[in-house]
Structures are given as structure tokens and as C-alpha cells.
Amino acid sequence: MSERPVVEPGQRVIFAMGGGGFTMEPNNPLLDVFILTLSPRPTPRILFLPTAAGDPNAQINAFHERFADRACVPTSLSLFRLGGMTRSLAEIVAEQDIVYTGGGSMRNLLAIWRAHHLDAILVDAWQRGTVLAGLSAGAMCWFSGGISRSSGAPEVIAGLGLLPGSLTVHADGEPDRLPVWLEAIRAGELPGGWAADDGVGLSFRGERLERVVSSRPGASALRVDAVDGELVRARVTPELLGAESTSLLAPDEDVRELRRVHRFRQGGGGYR
């Protein structure tokens, strides 16, 4: 196939989820359906990369289940399964309209991509108009940095830097990442950025945050910047996907806090 032309930097699309999609929301397709709309093509080719979790069959099966009957051409790519591949990674990625990256260990994700030179291939695809989407590790990787639990305790980790800000994920589901992230921004270790709850997706066109969407009422995102050593926070309320009217109101702050405490007590229950 012929090489696609490079698109304007302001038109390149990244969709970063704090958590959600088929691996975390088996009964809620809203975010995954939204991802398909990010490609201008009526039946986009969508490639799943389960690298961060070690390419488990369960994730691959869940991906195909979620996308099999929708207007798209789903494929997945394993960097662990031996044999049988006759085409190069560059060829496979170059024909995709959307690359969907799963969650797991961000440290492993980036190390494995680099070992196969897949990081450069993905950046090239993004520059040629392929939508980069993902959750958790597969969302933070596109930013300049994030907070990972790849080595155990939450810690700062550098990403590929396609987006200049930082991202932390599972802001509600795994609240122990949040203080590490805030301190890193305050100390200047990470640039200002976003904290996204499970179920929240940030849609960027170029470096501009175009839309914030959610699959769950009550989930939200937080913008944080360091100004003169002080943290400045701004809560972002997402558009609730699938809500045709504005009748679905978000629960108030007390209810949300109670839910967060409840999730925390249950040991997070979120995805890494």
C-alpha cells in the first residue's frame, strides 16, 4: 500500500482514558464506540496492542468480542507469540486507522516497544493520521510522563512525549497515584497535566484538548498546574456518552467521595 501523507500537527489525534473500554467495562461499550468515531473512515481498521499486559489471550478475546460486530476491521498484534508473521511491524501498523493500546505495566510497554522499534513506528503512524487510543499505561505512554505502578509503588515514569503535559490514570479507582503525581508537578518533575477517573477519556487534536467524555455518570477529570510552586486545580466535567439529553445529572461531591472511599476499601479493583 502507498504511504499515507503526513498530516498537520494540529490534526493528529490521541484519545487517553483513565480507565475503561472493553478490558475494564465488559458491559459498557460507550468509550469503545466513541473511539471508532475518532477516525473519519466509515469502517476504520483498528489494531489492538496488548503489550503492557504481556499479550494475554483474555484481553485479545475481549477486544475481538467488543469490536467484531461493529463497523470496523479489528486486528490484534502480539509481541510475545512466536512465529507465523511474514509482514513487518511497520507494514502492519501503517495500514491502521486506529491503534488501541491496553493497560498493564507502562515500564514493560515502553521497553518492549523500543526493543522492537515499535515506538518510532507508532509515532510515524500518528504523524500520518492514525488515531492513537488507549487506557491506563496505554494512555499515559503518549504524554511526557505519568505515574506508574510498574515496579510496585506509584512512581514518576517518562512517556513518549507526543503530548507535552502529564497524565495520571484511575484517579478514582487507584487513589494512591494521585498524591505522587501532585507532588511531582509541584516539584517540577512532571509538567502540569490531567488526572482522569476510570471511565473518562480525553480527546486531543494536536496538543489541544478537544473533548472530555465519560462512560459513567459522576466520573471526572482534573487539570493541575504548578504556578509559583503552588498547585492550581481545575475540575473538568466530561460529556456523558450515550446520554441524549442533559437529564442525567452527575451525583454531588459527597456521593462521589463515598464511592471513592468504598472503592479504595475494596482494594482498588481497578486495572493497573
Add this chain to the structure above:
Amino acid sequence: MRTRTPQIVALGGGGFSMEKENTLLDDYVLSLTRTRHPRVCFLPTASGDADHYIVRFYRRFSTPCEASHVSLFRRDQGTGIEEDLESHLLSRDLIYVGGGNLVSMLGTWRAHGLDEILHRAWRSGVVLCGPSAGSLCWFAEALSAFHGSPRAVPGLGLLPYSNCVHYDAEPQRREEYHSLVGEGMREGYAADDGVGLHFRGTRLARVISSRPGGQAYHVQATAEGIRETPLDVRYLGTRNAPARPRLHEPVADTRRARIAAA
């Protein structure tokens, strides 16, 4: 401080993941630990920490060993081991590396500093072993045929040779290996499935096999072309057990003839 000789047993294929009913190779590597209750740690990184592989490891090793495994994909759910990888690995008698994808495994290891830890473990006398990617990783260069054309991948370099695995099972491997060695890959060792190359220090001390007829070769480039020298292989089973036909002599002959013709 114990003074033990560094040892590596590089398997062309075989062991608990590939030989369900045949424990000869695993028994052999355990015997090198010279202890009744060896501490054995499994590294399933090359498979992406596949659950079924980890289960098979415990099935084979939980008796009579103190068996453990390290998951580099789930360090956040650590059992304690993952919090201090170095102490855990350096206090083992045997580290068993599973098969899978070599490039993904080495990338992951380096990201967690495991390359250096394994180097230290080897020097301190922890026996290192594994099939397939678990063999290739110890050498300076490895033939990897994962995607696209086969190529030389740099390994950890504990053994200053090249390595090729599944030599009998995947017929194109031999041609590819010869061609890479002809193009400048360093000399090295090729092993069939079921065959183990046992190195003491960096010297090949013994070649063993779980299957009658299993073969291994030394391969090097010479002025006259590629020279493939069959190695003496010790079959670990009993000779009078029902065995597959011993094909290796005629096969080796054919191979030598083909090399001469080429």
C-alpha cells in the same frame, strides 16, 4: 561467601514446558545445584508471564524444590519477591528462564535491571538454564526468527558465542544460522529440541539429551565455508528404554555432504 563455578544449561528446546512426560533435562539441571531442596525461581518473561506456563513450572518443581517465580508484569501485585528482585534471585540455586520471545524478554529485563542481576547471579554460582529464548539470552548473539527475516540479536553475552535453538524442529533454522555465521555472526552452538549445552564458566563441559538421537553442533566460518561439527551427546535416559530410531548419523552425514556441496 560461597565459591561456586558459574554454570549455564542452554536447552535447544525441552524441559517441563515441552516435555510433559520426560523429566530428564529438568532432573539434570536440578542435580547441578548439589542440594536436596534447591531454591528454584522461574522467569516467564518471554511468554508475557503466561499463567499456564507458570502453572506448569510449579507442577514440575514444587516438589522437591522451594519454587518461586518473578512476574515483571505484575510487580504492583507483588508477593514480596518483586519488591527486591536482586536479593531473591541471588539467593536461589537455580534460575529457570522460560521460552517465548527473546527481544521482548530482553527489553523487559533491561527495563527492570534484571540483565545485571542475572550477570551477578551467574558469577556467584546460581545455575542458569532455559529452553529456546531461555537459551538464546545467555549468548553474545542469538538467531531470532520472530518476525520478518531471521536476524542476529545481541543477548546478555555471558557466553561469548552465538546460539541457535530448535535446530531439528524448524528445518530452515539451520540454513539461516549458517548464512548468518557466514555473514559475520560469531561462531557458536546449535542444539536440537531435547538437547542441553552445559557450560561451566564459558567452556562447554558436556552436551546432554532427553531424547535418543538428539544432536548439537559447533558451527563456525572457515576459509572453506561453514563448518558444522557434530558434538558428542550423552543421552540421559536408559539405553534399553523404548526409543525413537537413532537417525543422527545418517542425518549428520547428509548435512556434511550438503555443506561440502555448498
